[in-house]
Amino acid sequence: MDDAQVQREFEALVKAAFRVSQDVGEEVEEILRAGREHPLDRDELERLLTAVVATMRRNQEAMADLAARSALEGDIEEFVAGVAEARNRFVGRADGPARMRLVEHNGSKPAPVSPRPRFYGREVAMRGGWVRTTDIQLWDRNERLEIHLGQFRERQGRDPEPGELLDIMLSRMRLAGVPDDQRDDQFEIVELARSIAANGVQRPPIVDLDGTLLDGNRRVAACNYILMSSGDEFGFQAKRQAEWVYVWQLTEYATQEDRDAVVVALNFEPDYKQQWPEYIKAKKVYDQWQAMLALQPRSPGPAEQAKMKRELSERFALGPNTQAVNRYIKMVEWALDFEEHHVLTRRRDPYEVQHSASRYFQYFDELAKGERTGVAFTLRQNDVLRELVFDLLFEGKFRNWRQIRDLKYVAEDDDALDEMRKARDTSDLTDAQEHLDDAVSVARSSRAAARSVGANSRIEVFVDWLEQVPPKAFRDQIRAENLRRLLGALQLVSRMAEVVLDEDGP
Amino acid sequence: MGDGQEDSLARAEAAAAAGDGWGTVEALLQGPVLDGLVRRLQAKWPKLPHADMDEAVSAAVDDLYTAVRHRRIGSLVAWLFKVADRKAGRLHDRQAKEQLRNPADMAEDPRLVTSVEDLEAPSTADEQAVAAEVVAIARSLLRQFPTGNTVRVMEVYINAAELGVSHLDHAEVAAIVGLAPDTVRVLTGRGFRRMERLARESSLVNPTFGLSDLLDDAGTDADHPHDDGGDDDERR
Numbered sequence: 001m002d003d004a005q006v007q008r009e010f011e012a013l014v015k016a017a018f019r020v021s022q023d024v025g026e027e028v029e030e031i032l033r034a035g036r037e038h039p040l041d042r043d044e045l046e047r048l049l050t051a052v053v054a055t056m057r058r059n060q061e062a063m064a065d066l067a068a069r070s071a072l073e074g075d076i077e078e079f080v081a082g083v084a085e086a087r088n089r090f091v092g093r094a095d096g097p098a099r100m101r102l103v104e105h106n107g108s109k110p111a112p113v114s115p116r117p118r119f120y121g122r123e124v125a126m127r128g129g130w131v132r133t134t135d136i137q138l139w140d141r142n143e144r145l146e147i148h149l150g151q152f153r154e155r156q157g158r159d160p161e162p163g164e165l166l167d168i169m170l171s172r173m174r175l176a177g178v179p180d181d182q183r184d185d186q187f188e189i190v191e192l193a194r195s196i197a198a199n200g201v202q203r204p205p206i207v208d209l210d211g212t213l214l215d216g217n218r219r220v221a222a223c224n225y226i227l228m229s230s231g232d233e234f235g236f237q238a239k240r241q242a243e244w245v246y247v248w249q250l251t252e253y254a255t256q257e258d259r260d261a262v263v264v265a266l267n268f269e270p271d272y273k274q275q276w277p278e279y280i281k282a283k284k285v286y287d288q289w290q291a292m293l294a295l296q297p298r299s300p301g302p303a304e305q306a307k308m309k310r311e312l313s314e315r316f317a318l319g320p321n322t323q324a325v326n327r328y329i330k331m332v333e334w335a336l337d338f339e340e341h342h343v344l345t346r347r348r349d350p351y352e353v354q355h356s357a358s359r360y361f362q363y364f365d366e367l368a369k370g371e372r373t374g375v376a377f378t379l380r381q382n383d384v385l386r387e388l389v390f391d392l393l394f395e396g397k398f399r400n401w402r403q404i405r406d407l408k409y410v411a412e413d414d415d416a417l418d419e420m421r422k423a424r425d426t427s428d429l430t431d432a433q434e435h436l437d438d439a440v441s442v443a444r445s446s447r448a449a450a451r452s453v454g455a456n457s458r459i460e461v462f463v464d465w466l467e468q469v470p471p472k473a474f475r476d477q478i479r480a481e482n483l484r485r486l487l488g489a490l491q492l493v494s495r496m497a498e499v500v501l502d503e504d505g506p
Numbered sequence: 507m508g509d510g511q512e513d514s515l516a517r518a519e520a521a522a523a524a525g526d527g528w529g530t531v532e533a534l535l536q537g538p539v540l541d542g543l544v545r546r547l548q549a550k551w552p553k554l555p556h557a558d559m560d561e562a563v564s565a566a567v568d569d570l571y572t573a574v575r576h577r578r579i580g581s582l583v584a585w586l587f588k589v590a591d592r593k594a595g596r597l598h599d600r601q602a603k604e605q606l607r608n609p610a611d612m613a614e615d616p617r618l619v620t621s622v623e624d625l626e627a628p629s630t631a632d633e634q635a636v637a638a639e640v641v642a643i644a645r646s647l648l649r650q651f652p653t654g655n656t657v658r659v660m661e662v663y664i665n666a667a668e669l670g671v672s673h674l675d676h677a678e679v680a681a682i683v684g685l686a687p688d689t690v691r692v693l694t695g696r697g698f699r700r701m702e703r704l705a706r707e708s709s710l711v712n713p714t715f716g717l718s719d720l721l722d723d724a725g726t727d728a729d730h731p732h733d734d735g736g737d738d739d740e741r742r
Contacts, residue, residue: 005636006639006640006643007710007711009636009637009639009640010640010643010644010705010710011711011712011715012640013637013640013644013664013667013668014644014698014701014702014705014711014717015717016667017660017663017664017666017698018663018698018717019588019667019672020588020663020666020667020671020673020674021663021674021679021694021698022588022673023675023676024584024587024588024673025584028581028583028584028587030542030546031538031539031542031543031545031546031583031587032537032538032542032583033542034538034541034542034545034549035539035540035541035542035545036538036542038541038545039538039541040540040541040544044544045535047556047560048540048544048560048564049531049535051557051560051561051563051564052560052567053527053531054564055561055564055565055567055568056527056531056564056567056571059568059572060527079528079531079532082532083531083532083535253514253536
């Protein structure tokens with residue numbers, strides 16, 4: 001073996017090994033910078049591409065790599081044209097606006113979203129990662145805010161600042177023409193904030209490269225609402241969670257068509273998400289409530305129950321008080337009575353009964369009202385009427401839930417009850433509803449007649465009693481609510497009494 | 507590196523791994539890598555004709571395409587650069603040799619006086635025998651190193667060169683030998699200095715041989731002889 005040849009080859013080996021080891025990080029940065037700042041023009045691109053494909057074809061052929069070679073077959077000119085077209089989408093975007101950086105949070109690192117999401121039939125490359133909620137700019141071209149922004153511009157002669165945009169989203173900025181019932185929370189941010197506090201942001205907002213929101217204005221506004229809330233509804237944990245949002249970000253290659261597709265797909269197209277029926281949601285709450293009670297060593301007192309219900313309410317994002325939880329529990333209790341009646345007494349199919357309970361679930365809200373003197377009380381006292389109501393409800397014969405409110409009067413009137421039976425027994429829905437209307441009318445008129453009977457006696461007894469009530473009873477015993485009712489009634493009758501007395505003369 | 511660049515590189519790697527040549531090239535061109543590579547080579551080798559430049563970049567893309575199908579590559583851009591730069595250097599050298607008849611040209615470009623030698627893949631039985639011989643020599647030099655992490659790091663590089671690998675990040679080597687990337691960086695510089703010295707003492711290389719000739723902004727510590735960080739092989 002030739003020593004000179006060995007020496008040459010050894011030098012080559014060491015040099016090759018040395019080259020392998022060379023850190024070319026700065027070269028890499030320089031290459032990327034040069035590529036962004038001075039992209040190849042169309043001619044250069046075509047020339048390079050042609051050379052690349054020719055080299056690859058030649059080498060794969062030499063290596064007899066049939067699979068790779070077939071992967072490079074096709075019209076090179078067509079391929080070059082396609083690549084050049086695709087490049088036009090991103091070349092020139094390098095000097096665009098400042099970029100919002102996605103960061104790692106809770107061990108979750110920024111990464112390409114895979115598989116790529118599709119919007120309006122377009123596959124759009126995105127990166128997923130975390131950003132501070134306060135760094136995200138609400139989108140001031142959001143169609144949802146078009147009228148509000150127009151009003152603002154007219155009033156201020158400028159576009160709103162990011163903070164002002166947030167004030168509009170949170171209904172903190174009073175704008176004329178917003179309906180009264182929407183003045184406090186037109187965009188329903190509070191409920192969304194409660195949901196986010198309980199479950200986090202479920203669908204990542206989508207931001208442009210510079211951090212401008214393309215989708216998710218309400219979600220980000222809700223996170224800001226949590227962060228800015230001063231009451232005790234949102235605790236430390238909720239605020240900490242709301243401080244960071246996981247977002248999807250467009251890449252520098254995104255085209256205007258990509259942006260349009262995102263906006264249109266997410267704001268114009270319905271996502272066909274169907275909320276759970278309230279019956280199902282209420283049963284979830286009820287089941288959880290029963291489970292909580294089962295864990296208690298003894299029956300919890302009112303204060304303890306209230307605390308447990310608050311916890312339950314937070315868990316299901318139902319707000320800071322226990323109103324919704326109480327409502328659901330009562331509704332489900334009535335629904336269970338309804339189901340029991342139909343399954344055990346009427347021998348109906350349990351699932352058919354549950355479907356019916358779900359369909360007419362809102363009626364149970366009305367049935368549950370008035371536990372001391374109202375509908376609930378009346379139905380609890382009168383098994384016949386309750387079962388009659390359950391039968392009518394199952395068959396869908398109530399015209400609307402307002403008819404439920406008058407049931408308390410029906411119980412006292414045999415004629416009205418008779419009309420209700422007729423309503424139950426007829427198979428014609430229109431007839432049934434007319435019978436129900438009649439039942440309610442009869443009960444109301446009987447009630448009015450009953451109220452007018454013995455009016456003088458009643459007034460004499462009441463006035464005698466009223467005059468003897470010691471003044472301190474007004475302060476210590478009579479509830480404010482009753483005092484207000486008394487005042488209201490006195491004002492009402494005083495006008496009527498004055499008219500009558502004036503007519504009678506002195 | 508930008509997210510979109512990472513994305514296009516990841517797609518290029520995936521396409522190459524799947525044997526999709528069009529997809530590989532298309533993905534590379536969705537980012538600024540090949541554009542930048544051409545511009546960088548143009549700046550470094552200003553006299554190289556367009557066709558040679560395209561040939562160098564084409565060789566790099568083809569090498570990458572083949573390599574990715576057999577092994578995981580840490581930095582695709584670094585790999586492309588090293589292959590393209592080496593190829594451009596060789597084309598530049600060939601051009602220089604052709605122009606030897608015109609000394610005036612040589613005087614203008616000092617790079618022409620340095621020969622760019624390379625490790626060619628052995629094709630004949632003789633060449634394979636020589637290749638095996640020089641690898642054995644390199645390993646025998648490593649046995650003269652104090653045992654330790656430097657030897658393990660150098661073995662990785664020798665093996666890589668033997669297999670035709672164009673680039674290994676310090677992080678990749680670190681993962682192989684179980685050290686921190688910074689430690690690998692220090693040991694790499696130290697190892698090649700020792701290798702160069704031992705080779706010269708054993709007359710295995712020309713007296714003029716020097717790795718520092720290859721350093722063009724190299725990031726190893728080969729040119730920092732007094733670095734005292736990392737592994738302490740030298741002090742044992």
